[in-house]
Amino acid sequence: MFQLLGGPFVTGYLLYLGATSFQVGIVLAIPSMANMLQIVGALLIQRYSNRKLLFTLLCxxxxxxxxxxGAVPLMFPKEYGVTAYIVVCIAAFMGQAVGSVFWTSLIADMVPAKVRGRYFGIRNTILWxxxxxxxxxxxxxxxRLPEPQGFHILYMVAAVCVVFDIFFFLKYPNRPFEKSGQQGTAAMLKVPFRHPPFVKSMLFISLWLFVxxxxxxxxxxVMLDIMKLGYNWIAIATMTQNVAMMIGYSMWGNLNAKYRSKTLLFWTLPVIAAACMGWGLLPVLPDIPVLLLIHMLIGVGIGGFNQLMFNFVVGDTPKGERPMFIAVFYALTGFAGFMGPLLGGAVxxxxxxxxxxxxLFGISLAAGIVLLIVAVSIGSRVLLESTKWPRRPGAAGWRRGV
Incomplete structure (x- = not known):
């Protein structure tokens, strides 16, 4: 469902609706923008601790x-189609952002810490x-089909996936929830900011996601509108990325059983930078091999980055305060992730x-060079430093290294 509605085909669907590059950037930024609402979820989870019910309803x-x-072309005139799509997507991802706090907290309790890295490696491999x-x-x-007909079939299959998705939500176990030891909203909001290693990592990751x-x-x-490639080539490139991502999930998951999430997170950065700089090979090498190489690199890099970032927030934060750590982290990185595509669309x-x-390649090449400089100059100091959580008096579980 996520690949059909939010993968490579969403750009094609938006171009079919008549979207500009700036509007495409807005849509691509919506999930990150909505993540700023995770703080709302972190506050709600302290009051409504039935995590299974809330994440099922919201997600x-x-x-x-x-x-x-998918019904936008049927319900709105063409000149309002993209606007209607954006409005519906914003409403949808607001629910997803708040609900994901309940899901993340629940899944962290379901999966033991010692197997979490390998578990999510296997899980994400199957998913991709x-x-x-x-x-x-x-x-x-x-x-092979005209655009309206092809997209109709795509959305009908996605609708079936939605039914199954909600059905499996209801099969989750409903583990008891450990509430925060802090009293009041202000006290809970302050906790993540009392830990400099966490704050520095959060700020660096926000900068990285922005660029x-x-x-x-x-x-x-670029492949659809600038290079004028067909959907079949887009699918092949994306499949290459996903296969590389699957291999990466397994590789990073196994390494995460031996090494810290933050250390491994750093080593994903040069891979992502190299993928962006790979666009600079287009003038000297055939297009298709270059695109496949780019998507292999971005699959290994982004897959590892997302998995290790999740493991860092879930595994290296204190259990009772975890929802607020998660919310603050994804709110700030979400804002950066929103501004990046917005600026990209404008550029x-x-x-x-x-x-x-x-x-064709100038913007991505420049972004890759900047990313590599940021990784070497800032990322190495932030993510490779060795620090520990301070203990909270009377509480265990704060001793994990960040």
Whole structure:
């Protein structure tokens, strides 16, 4: 479902609706923007501790609204189609953002810490294997059928996935919840900011996501709108990325059983930077091999980055205060992740009348160089430092190294 509605085909669907590069950037930034609401979820979880019920309601609403974006061309005139899509998506991802706090807290209690890295490596590998099947199948369908008909089939399949998704939500165990030891909203909000290693990591990751967002979310836009590749090639490139991501999940998950999440997180950064700089090979090498190399690198890099970032927040934060740590982390990084694609969309619009190479590889090459400089100059100092959580009097479990 996520590959059909939020993978490579969402850019094609938006272009079908008549979206500009700036509007594509807005849509790609919506999930990150909505993550700023996770602080609301962290406060609600202290009052409504039935995590299974709340995440089922909120995330289920997200799935239903998201699949309803397929009805936009049927319900709105063409000139309002993109605006309607954006409004529905914002409402959907607001529910997802708040609900994900309940889900993350629950899944962290369900999976023992000592196997968490390997577990999520296996879980994500299986998840992306399913995504690969969806991408290959619908790359063929969208290439062979007229756009409205192909997208109708895509959204009908996604609607079936929504029903199954909600059904499996209801099968989760409902583990008891350990509430925060802090009294009052202000006290809970202050806890994450009392830990300098966490704050420095959060600020660095926010900077990284901001710069990354200028380029990486627009890979499909460049292939579809600038290079004029068909959906079949987009599907092949994305499948290559997903296969690399699956291998990366397993590799990073196994390494995470031996090494700290923050240390491994640092080593994903040069891989992502190299993927962006790989666009600079287009003038000297054939397009398709270069695109496949780029997507292999971005699959290994982004897959590891997302998995290890999640493991860092879930595994290296105190259990009772974890929802607020999660919320603050994803609120700030979400804001950065929102601003990056927004700026990226504006940049692609500004350079539309410049020489073709600027859009084709210039922006991504420049972003990759900046990312590499940021990784070496700042990331190495923030993520490779050795620190420990201070103990809270009378509480265990704060001794994990960050």
């Amino acid at each position: 289920g609403t997200h799935r239903v609204l998201w699949v309803l974006t 294997a399913g995504g690969c099947i969806a991408i290959v199948a619908f790359g063929q369908i969208l290439d 990354q967002g200028i380029s990486v979310p627009f890979f499909n836009y 692609y619009r500004i350079v539309a009348h410049m020489p073709n190479w600027v859009q």
